[in-house]
Amino acid sequence: MTESSQGSMRGYGPFPEGAEPTAPIGMHQPPAAHVPPQPTGGHDGQPMSETQASGPPSSGPPSSGIPAGVPSSGIPAGVPSSGIPAGRPPSSGAPSGGNPSYGPFQAAAPDPFGEKQEGWTETPYGFNAPPGRRIEPSPPPERNRLVVGILAGLVVGLLLFGTGGYFAGRATAPKTPEAAPAPAPTATGGLGVxxxxxxxxxxxxxxxxxxxxxxxxxxxxxxxxxxxxxxxxxxxxxxxxxxxxxxxxxxxxxxxxxxxxxxxxxxxxxxxxxxxxxxxxxxxxxxxxxxxxxxxxxxxxxxxxxxxxxxxxxxxxxxxxxxxxxxxxxxxxxxxxxxxxxxxxxxxxxx
Missing domain, CATH: 3.40.1000 (Protein Transport Mog1p; Chain A)
Structure with a gap:
């Protein structure tokens, strides 16, 4: 990086960990009163002054090498990355004549959209997210019905197999031989042969x-x-x-x-x-x-x-x-x- 490029990036020091710009390049930055101070240093490792943290003038050229009008975050122009529908006016804290600043947010930064909207939830990044579809928890399984169903199935199975086994045994059992007739009594008083x-x-x-x-x-x-x-x-x-x-x-x-x-x-x-x-x-x-x-x-x-x-x-x-x-x-x-x-x-x- 040359000295000239360092001069052109004066006021655009490195972003803190986890923060990245979300506003289209070339748009005016908000007033200094609304921009939180940058905690990191400049390109030479020295602390940045409050004037440098406020950002370059709106007429300055971008120093990142990205053509004008192309957002650095990959989001199409005119679509904010915060989840707020396009064209919705901010509730407070932004000038009426220009777009709000989408600079990096800090953990203690104020809500850039003003008061909390109804149905929106707090996020770790300090802004409100639109309400989503609520996931209802699944009801616990009714174990009593499950046990009753298993027992009923066992009883029915025993009845069916028991009845089937009984008739199958009757059908396959060998025929009982008929008892031989008793010998007729003889004239000699029932003597044997x-x-x-x-x-x-x-x-x-x-x-x-x-x-x-x-x-x-x-x-x-x-x-x-x-x-x-x-x-x-x-x-x-x-x-x-x-x-x-x-x-x-x-x-x-x-x-x-x-x-x-x-x-x-x-x-x-x-x-x-x-x-x-x-x-x-x-x-x-x-x-x-x-x-x-x-x-x-x-x-x-x-x-x-x-x-x-x-x-x-x-x-x-x-x-x-x-x-x-x-x-x-x-x-x-x-x-x-x-x-x-x-x-x-x-x-x-x-x-």
């Missing part, structure tokens, strides 16, 4: 003898029946197996022969008191089925087989009217567990 077969098989061994009435209740449960050789005084005998026991039915030649065999059992009943504790006394009574009435005797004896001696327990019963008798035999310890109850139970079921 196996028992009916045993009756048919065992009846042949008792056919044509006086043992049919005494053996009738045992036929469904007997197995391995056979007719071994008869002993002295016996007409015939049928030996069978009954749940691990031996069931023997004998037809004697006479009632006397039958009574002799019973006397032998009564003698063994005396030994049973020590061999098989809990033995019952001999009695005369009818069988549980009522088919026959005769003598009932519990007895026991010792038997040696293959060098081993064991105790055998037995129940005798007969028919007082005919020369027939029957008896059950079992090993006291191995077959009955040293108890009379198992043998008594079988006899009471079928005799």
């Amino acid at each position: 196996f028992e009916q077969s045993q009756v048919t098989i065992n009846r042949e061994d008792f056919a044509g003898t006086g043992l049919t009435t005494m053996s009738e209740g045992f036929l469904p449960y007997l197995s391995a029946c056979a007719r071994p050789k008869a002993n002295a005084g016996e007409k015939l005998r049928v030996r069978c197996t009954l749940d691990g026991m031996s069931a023997i039915f004998v037809e004697y030649n006479s009632v006397a022969d039958r009574d002799k065999a019973r006397v032998k059992a009564l003698g063994q009943a005396v030994d049973a008191r020590s061999l098989t504790p809990g033995v019952a006394p001999a009695v005369e009574q009818a069988t549980p089925s009522g088919r026959v009435t005769g003598n009932y005797v519990e007895y026991a004896y010792r038997l040696t087989e293959s060098g081993a001696t064991r105790t055998v327990a037995g129940i005798w019963w007969d028919d007082a009217q005919t020369p027939v008798a029957g008896y059950l035999l079992a090993y006291w310890e191995d077959g009955l567990g040293a108890k009379w109850d198992p043998m008594r139970d079988l006899w009471s079921r079928y005799a």
Whole structure:
């Protein structure tokens, strides 16, 4: 910058931080009473005098190199940068015959447009800004409605899926097989197939003898029946197996022969008191089925087989009217567990 240019810029010192001219170049500056003093120095770093701060005369040429009539701020000529519509007269502080000064504003500068206009707001630069559209704050979301909506959706979803799952399960579930009809009762008192077969098989061994009435209740449960050789005084005998026991039915030649065999059992009943504790006394009574009435005797004896001696327990019963008798035999310890109850139970079921 030359000395001549410095002379031409006398009175146009550098602007303070944040301030820039907004008035068109070449317009008259306001009177000195209305222009605030410049705080910064001149081009040589020395403080500017009050006369220099007032600005150059209106006839002086611009020193910034900008052609006359072109604003330095980029705003078209005739349009003020303060937001005041063009042609609006200032309220106070500006001469009536000229345009107001648009020099740099200071923080403590007075309002260049006079009194505060209605609806305008204060700005950090000390002038009033026109009212803008007020932004209404958004109302807070109604959380209660949101929670209620979520809960209602869950309930509806559960109802729909639950109902759909129920009908889907019903449609895809395997068919329950119908229960097989119960077998019709038979003429033999509701016996099963196996028992009916045993009756048919065992009846042949008792056919044509006086043992049919005494053996009738045992036929469904007997197995391995056979007719071994008869002993002295016996007409015939049928030996069978009954749940691990031996069931023997004998037809004697006479009632006397039958009574002799019973006397032998009564003698063994005396030994049973020590061999098989809990033995019952001999009695005369009818069988549980009522088919026959005769003598009932519990007895026991010792038997040696293959060098081993064991105790055998037995129940005798007969028919007082005919020369027939029957008896059950079992090993006291191995077959009955040293108890009379198992043998008594079988006899009471079928005799």
